[in-house]
Amino acid sequence: MRTLILADFGFLLLAARWTIVLSAAAFFGGGVLGLLIALARVSQTRALRWLAIGYIRVFQGTPLLLQLFLVFFGGDMLGVPLGPWISAVLGLSLNAAAFLGEIWRGSIQSVTIGQIEAARALGLHYLPLMLRVVLPQALRVAIAPTVGFMVNLVKSTSLAAIIGFVELTRAGQLLNNATFRPFLIFGTVALIYFVLCWPLTVASRRMERRLATAYRR
Amino acid sequence: MNYVFHFGDIWNAWPELLWGTLLTLRLSALSMLLSLIVAVFGALARTSGPRPLRALVAAYVELIRNTPFLVQIFLIFFGLPTVGLRLDANTGALIALVLNGSAYTIEIVRAGIESIPHGQVEAARALGLHTLQAFRLVVLPQALRVVVPPLGSQFILLMLNSSVVSVISADELTAAAQDIQSRTFRAFEAYIVATAIYFGLSMLFTAAFASIERLAFGRPVSR
Amino acid sequence: MRRFYCLFVLALLLLPYRVAQAQTVDEILSRGTVNIGVLVDLPPYGILNAQQEPDGYDIDVAKLLGKYLGVKVNLVQITGPNRIPFLVTNKVDLIVATLGVTPERAKQVLFSIPYSAIENVVFAPKDKKIGSIADLKGMRVGVPRGTVQDVILTQALGSDAKMARFDDDPSTYQALLTGQVDAIAETGLTGDQFYAANPGPGIERKFTLLQQPNGITMRKDQWNLHQWVNTFVYFVKNNGELDVLYQKWFHKPLPNLPVF
Structure with missing residues (x-):
């Protein structure tokens, strides 16, 4: 046992860095995969649609904690040792992809079918149709809920603590084990998360309101 | 990979898993029910309460929604006793889930209330109904149509979230899987089976909520 | 292709x-x-x-x-x-x-x-009279999950005691310190140190459950x-x-x- 010193709060801040890096990496990975899922979900091919639906159901229908466990060690089970870093990012990305895929599917479907038919009639193929007609409009609708989801993603990195990845929550746990000042330590940890998440929440809400006003007009 | 799966130890522990599943269901249902009650009052306070109360509820919602559930649990279970408030694990887990879930359900219910144009309430008042009656007879039935689908998703989120409470020794399905794995060292098998059970429950409830929506509101499933 | x-x-x-x-x-x-x-x-x-x-x-x-x-x-x-x-x-x-x-x-x-x-020891506050496993009946007993002491106490007590199983050792020690369980079975020397550093609730060794290699x-x-x-x-x-x-x-x- 030792006493809590000021430097320990520096330790927490340093660990918060890993929370940010982990969130950013998972957002990137989840974004790429999520886009593919959203496109598969609205695709003309039935098999692709079913595949996307199945994926979303599985990752939205099971606890993230258990997903992280299985993905964290799953690579090694299949003979592909990934290391703790990539495993944690992969686990969070796979989960984020399911949620981002659903959000973006909704945004894509908010583009009216008439426009798509018009673009087809003009002879646009899949790629230009998506890139020049559908996605730019979908993006406008998608951005607010996407930023809102980033809050969830930052919070869900805390579960990586249970599988031993040292980010903000795990750092708080380790510090508390050594000094036993739970109220102060976890209060500080919660405050740091709040500082990370709240601006995103506010930004998402602003954008949502702006979009709603735009549509009312 | 040379790992050999052995589910024997897990099947032998089926009473533990079944019990864990029942506890997860009970914990989720109870916390959903309680957070709904909190949410109705919270949403009313948030939309039509006095200004300080409105601010208080808003602050509560923001604080909860912008911090991880895991940290909230640690604060409630390990933090509160140091300032004199002691809860056993299962009560602590229930309270944590209700506190957390309420913040989300308040927003769902509020969106439902705000989806009703204020003119309707005014009309009801003009017809001689008092506030509570106007709420019960005019706002609530219409708001229900708006809130039931997101409440269904919220219930499933809450159930999946409850898997985290095993860290404070509360009893539920993930805790049962953890018990089995630390006794037998068969971690993958235990986690795979638990994941499958959660998945089954999610599918079951998704289907159940869809039929409730269909029966109650006679509309096709929204998705 | x-x-x-x-x-x-x-x-x-x-x-x-x-x-x-x-x-x-x-x-x-x-x-x-x-x-x-x-x-x-x-x-x-x-x-x-x-x-x-x-x-x-x-x-x-x-x-x-x-x-x-x-x-x-x-x-x-x-x-x-x-x-x-x-x-x-x-x-x-x-x-x-x-x-x-x-x-x-x-x-x-x-x-x-x-x-x-290690010595597997039952710890509890001074005012609790505990001298054997039987005295734990009706109490909330904390253990780290699936450990030797978990298996022993669960078998001996069955449903006579409320077992609280934690993911790790620190949570187990802390739960006793904060009074969320009435007693714990844990590693002796670790407990001695932890409760000496946090003497508030007066927690002491009650009896040794077993020597665990x-x-x-x-x-x-x-x-x-x-x-x-x-x-x-x-x-x-x-x-x-x-x-x-x-x-x-x-x-x-x-x-x-x-x-x-």
């Missing part, structure tokens, strides 16, 4: 990773490092020191093991719930983490002959490494080096360790 390309790219991606899973002593020697899983939340067996580095009796044993192997030691921090997945997926070669030897666990892993022994833990098929680790434990026990480490952390001589 497109599918072929996809598979090809996938294979390329996977290729560089197909290395390093040391099963035998030779493989560890040729790799030059040994990955050892340790706990950092069970003082004085494993802690994080003020430099946030792993330290403690188990860590010193791990380092000694590396010295005798003649390779670099890479300490990997594990937690209660993930320790066995770390081992069986080759993320570590072996675990030195105060793991109690039981036949049920030995179906899944290999234990070395004991390298340490702990083994270094390996995968089921690491027979070759297992034989070497047994030889190592036997050797450092005889030449007194293990005793020196034990004295350093516990200020008493190494207890008599059984062999099997």
